[in-house]
Amino acid sequence: MRTSELAALPxxxxAEAEVLVCQVRQALHDRGVVLRAPPPVPDSCCGRGCNGCVWEGYYAALRFWREDAIALLA
Known part of the structure; x- marks a missing residue:
């Protein structure tokens, strides 16, 4: 998968985040590139829609992880 395709994954x-992680990990593996593990999926959300929800942090960390992977693959 090309880096532009990885950058476009929603x-x-x-479910989409899990697909993204699989696709990025496969691209890294295919090119023999090592990167730290992706951020762990949160397990402490209270479900009240808080500002600063653990899910917001997860998706932000996942974006940074994807950006780092794309930089390594470029």
Whole structure:
């Protein structure tokens, strides 16, 4: 998968985030590139829609992880 395709993968929900992680990990593996593990999926959300929800942090960390992977693959 090309880096432009990895950059375009959506992250609107957990299912899409999991697909993104799999695709990025596969691209890294295919090129023999090592990168730290992706951020862990949160398990402490209270479900009240808080500002600064753990999910907001997760998706932000996942974006940074994807950006780092794309930089390594470029």
């Amino acid at each position: 992250m609107r929900n957990l």
